[in-house]
Amino acid sequence: MPKFDTMLSSEKVAARVKELGAQISRDYKGKKVVVIGVLKGSFIFLADLVRSMDMPLTIDFLGVSSYAGTQSTGVVAITQDLTKPVEGKHVLVVEDIVDTGLTLQYLVENLKTRNPASLEVACLLDKPSRAKVRVPVKYVGFTIDDEFVVGYGLDYDGLYRNLPYIAIYRGE
Numbered sequence: 255m256p257k258f259d260t261m262l263s264s265e266k267v268a269a270r271v272k273e274l275g276a277q278i279s280r281d282y283k284g285k286k287v288v289v290i291g292v293l294k295g296s297f298i299f300l301a302d303l304v305r306s307m308d309m310p311l312t313i314d315f316l317g318v319s320s321y322a323g324t325q326s327t328g329v330v331a332i333t334q335d336l337t338k339p340v341e342g343k344h345v346l347v348v349e350d351i352v353d354t355g356l357t358l359q360y361l362v363e364n365l366k367t368r369n370p371a372s373l374e375v376a377c378l379l380d381k382p383s384r385a386k387v388r389v390p391v392k393y394v395g396f397t398i399d400d401e402f403v404v405g406y407g408l409d410y411d412g413l414y415r416n417l418p419y420i421a422i423y424r425g426e
């Protein structure tokens with residue numbers, strides 16, 4: 255296992271995720287939400303976020319693939335679709351990171367065509383310095399500098415998703 259520099263400790267992440275959950279619960283008061291996790295990176299953030307959301311919700315997952323190694327290719331493919339239609343539902347997309355924004359742009363456009371009652375995005379990490387397109391994200395955990403980060407669901411070539419904190423990856 256290479257050595258990692260901590261960018262965001264697990265305590266810091268947990269505190270922020272709780273805040274986001276509370277904010278989302280207030281915003282959606284009286285409504286039911288379909289939480290859509292974008293695989294695979296969002297699975298840990300989603301698991302923690304929904305446990306901070308005090309409201310009726312269901313969960314579905316979308317598989318997308320956009321990366322090879324550390325570089326964004328800009329090519330987005332749906333590798334696994336939702337199990338249920340979201341027409342007329344309040345949809346909250348949960349992402350781990352917005353980098354170039356290309357994945358999210360594709361997803362938002364795709365989901366809009368399915369006619370949800372509303373569509374918002376929660377993302378743990380936003381890297382605005384890398385943005386090629388800007389997609390409105392209502393709930394942002396942390397805005398970070400242009401570092402390659404792993405842990406808490408984020409990977410390098412499939413590895414290190416299980417680190418309990420967010421770390422800067424600087425090679426093996």
Ligand code: PRP
Pocket residue numbers: 292293294295296318319320321326349350351352353354355356357358408409
């Ligand atoms: C990551 C992340 C986003 C996307 C962001 O997914 O989860 O979906 O890249 O990058 P972008 O803003 O430049 O489009 P990745 O393709 O690495 O798949 P993973 O979630 O399975 O790790």
